[in-house]
Amino acid sequence: MRPRVEEVRIQGLGVIDEAVLELSPGFTVVTGETGAGKTMVVTGLGLLFGGRADPSRIRPGAERATVEGTLVVEPGGRVAQQVEDIGGEIEDGTLIISRTVSAEGRSRAWLGGRSVPVGTLTYLADDLVAVHGQMDQQRLLQPARQRAALDRYAGEELVKPLRAYTQAYRRHKQVTAQLEELTTRARERAQEADLLRFGLEEIEKVAPKAGEDVELREEEERLSHADTLRTAATAAHEALLGDPMDTSGGNHDVVSLLGRARAAVEGVLDHDPSLAGIAERLAEAGYLISDVATDLAAYAESIEADPVRLAVVQERRAALSGLMRKYGDSAAAVLQWAERAAARLAELEGDDTRIEELRQEEAELTAKLGELAGELTRVRQAAAERFGRAVTEELTALAMPHARVVVHLTQAGEFGPDGVDEVELRMSAHPAAPPLPLHKGASGGELSRVMLAIEVVFAGADPVPTFVFDEVDAGVGGKAAVEVGRRLARLARTAQVIVVTHLPQVAAFADQHLVVEKSGDGSVVRSGVVALDHEGRVRELSRMLAGLEDSELGKAHAEELLALAAADK
Known part of the structure; x- marks a missing residue:
C-alpha cells in the first residue's frame, strides 16, 4: 500500500475561510474561477509538508491559518517508522499532520499528535510528496535526487554492479581510515608502546599474585x-x-x-x-x-x-x-591490566606488517572501484540516453516540440558512495540553444510541463507517492491540453496526482473533481471547496469551455470530453 493524502482541511488561508478537500487515490483536479483561491490549495499542501510560512497569506481578520491533513500510510513502512521514531502515533494506518501560521509569522507543526519542528515535515515530505509549482523548489532539481531517480530508471541492469561497488566502497573507506590512523598517529602509537613496555617490565619485576x-x-x-x-x-x-x-x-x-x-x-x-x-x-x-x-x-x-x-x-x-x-x-586488577597491555603491545608492534597489508588491500580496492565505477557509468549513460529521448518525446506531445532534455553525466575527481558520476538534467528550449540546467533552461510555465514529462517517464521508478502540479498547463491549449490530461492520468496509475488547472481538457481526465467556489459577503470574499458529481462536472467543464455553465453547446462539449477521457482510461 502506497501512502497517500486522504483529506486536507484548510482554514484562514488567503480567500479560503474554511474548506475540506477529499482527495482521490488516483487523479484529483481542482478548478474554479479566477480569484477563487485555487492556488491556495497548493499553498496549503505546501505548508502541510514544511513549506515556507508567509504571514501575508493569512486571511484578513484571521488570527492564524491552519492546514490539517489526513494521510493513509502503510503500518510498519518507512513513513510510519519515521513517525514512530519521533514519538508520533498512527491509528489504523491513518496519520494526522497539522500546521499553523500566526499573523505574527510564528509557525507550529504537529505530526501524529506530537509537536515537531517544521523541518521534520520537510524531511518527511521527501518520501511523501513532490510539489511542482512556480513558487516551489522542485524535488527533481536536486542533483542527488536526479542521480537516484536515474538509477531507478536504469533498473535491474544497474542493481548488481551498484551493489558490488557499494560493498567495495565501504571496505575501501574502512581500509583508508585504518591506514590513516596507523600512519598519522605513528608517534603517538610509539609513545603508547613505550609506556606499555615500561609498565609490563615494572610488573614483571614485582611478579604479583592474585590476592x-x-x-x-x-x-x-x-x-x-x-x-x-x-x-x-x-x-x-x-x-x-x-x-x-x-x-x-x-x-x-x-x-x-x-x-x-x-x-x-x-x-x-x-x-x-x-x-x-x-x-x-x-x-x-x-x-x-x-x-x-x-x-x-x-x-x-x-x-x-x-x-x-x-x-x-x-x-x-x-x-x-x-x-x-x-x-x-588490587593485585588481581594489576594482573588484568598487564594482560590487556600485553595484547595491545602486540597489536602496536605489528603495525608495520599491518600497514603493508592495508596498503596492498587499498591498491586492490582502488583498482576494483575504478572498474566498477566504469561499469556504473556505462549503464547510467545508456539509461540517460533512453531517458532523454523519452522525455523529449513527451515534451513534443505537450506543445514543446522544439525542446530537448538530456541527462548530463560528469565524473567527480574521487569515488563517492554511488560511484563517480554526477547527474544533472538539462534542457534546451530550441535546437540552437545549448542545454542548460532545468531551472535555467525553462520558464516557470514550461518547467511544470517539463516536470510532468519527467515524472511520467520516471513513473514507477521514482517512489514518491503523491504529486501536486500547479500551472502545469500554462500556455497550453487544444490538442496539447488533452495530452497533458492524458499524461496526468497515466501518472495517476502508479501514484496519487493532485492538479490545479484552468483547462477543461485536463479536468476531464480526473477521477475526482473539486471546485473552489467563491462567494461575496459585502466586501468580504470567501471560498469553499465542493466535490462534483457527474452533472456538476458537466456544468463546471461547460463553464470552463464556454464561460457559461448552462450553455447547451458547452454541456455537449463537456460530455464529449468526459467520454473521451473515460475511453482513454
Whole structure:
C-alpha cells in the first residue's frame, strides 16, 4: 500500500475561510474561477509538508491559518517508522499532520499528535510528496535526487554492479581510515608502546599474585601486634582452664566452674531424672571449652615477634602498592591490566606488517572501484540516453516540440558512495540553444510541463507517492491540453496526482473533481471547496469551455470530453 493524502482541511488561508478537500487515490483536479483561491490549495499542501510560512497569506481578520491533513500510510513502512521514531502515533494506518501560521509569522507543526519542528515535515515530505509549482523548489532539481531517480530508471541492469561497488566502497573507506590512523598517529602509537613496555617490565619485576595484597596486609597486621595477640590468647586460655602457676586452689576458671555445676546436677538426678539433659549439656559445654582453650594455647604458642619477617612483608607491600597506584586497585586488577597491555603491545608492534597489508588491500580496492565505477557509468549513460529521448518525446506531445532534455553525466575527481558520476538534467528550449540546467533552461510555465514529462517517464521508478502540479498547463491549449490530461492520468496509475488547472481538457481526465467556489459577503470574499458529481462536472467543464455553465453547446462539449477521457482510461 502506497501512502497517500486522504483529506486536507484548510482554514484562514488567503480567500479560503474554511474548506475540506477529499482527495482521490488516483487523479484529483481542482478548478474554479479566477480569484477563487485555487492556488491556495497548493499553498496549503505546501505548508502541510514544511513549506515556507508567509504571514501575508493569512486571511484578513484571521488570527492564524491552519492546514490539517489526513494521510493513509502503510503500518510498519518507512513513513510510519519515521513517525514512530519521533514519538508520533498512527491509528489504523491513518496519520494526522497539522500546521499553523500566526499573523505574527510564528509557525507550529504537529505530526501524529506530537509537536515537531517544521523541518521534520520537510524531511518527511521527501518520501511523501513532490510539489511542482512556480513558487516551489522542485524535488527533481536536486542533483542527488536526479542521480537516484536515474538509477531507478536504469533498473535491474544497474542493481548488481551498484551493489558490488557499494560493498567495495565501504571496505575501501574502512581500509583508508585504518591506514590513516596507523600512519598519522605513528608517534603517538610509539609513545603508547613505550609506556606499555615500561609498565609490563615494572610488573614483571614485582611478579604479583592474585590476592597477595590481601594476604600480606593480614600478615603484617599479625606481625605488628604479635605481643598483644599472644597476651590476649594467653589471658583467654587462663580464663577457660586456669593459670597452671596458680596454687591458691581457687578454681575460678570456666572449666572448673562448669565441672562443679555438672557435679551438682548429677548429684540430684535420682530425685528428678529430667535433669539428665541439663547434665549432658553441661558436659558438652565443658568439652567444647576445653577444645577452645587448647586452640588458644596453640595459637599463643605460634605467635612470635619476627622483626625480620615483618620488614620483608612491609617491603613487599610497598612494592605492590606502587603497582596498584598505577595499574589497578588490587593485585588481581594489576594482573588484568598487564594482560590487556600485553595484547595491545602486540597489536602496536605489528603495525608495520599491518600497514603493508592495508596498503596492498587499498591498491586492490582502488583498482576494483575504478572498474566498477566504469561499469556504473556505462549503464547510467545508456539509461540517460533512453531517458532523454523519452522525455523529449513527451515534451513534443505537450506543445514543446522544439525542446530537448538530456541527462548530463560528469565524473567527480574521487569515488563517492554511488560511484563517480554526477547527474544533472538539462534542457534546451530550441535546437540552437545549448542545454542548460532545468531551472535555467525553462520558464516557470514550461518547467511544470517539463516536470510532468519527467515524472511520467520516471513513473514507477521514482517512489514518491503523491504529486501536486500547479500551472502545469500554462500556455497550453487544444490538442496539447488533452495530452497533458492524458499524461496526468497515466501518472495517476502508479501514484496519487493532485492538479490545479484552468483547462477543461485536463479536468476531464480526473477521477475526482473539486471546485473552489467563491462567494461575496459585502466586501468580504470567501471560498469553499465542493466535490462534483457527474452533472456538476458537466456544468463546471461547460463553464470552463464556454464561460457559461448552462450553455447547451458547452454541456455537449463537456460530455464529449468526459467520454473521451473515460475511453482513454
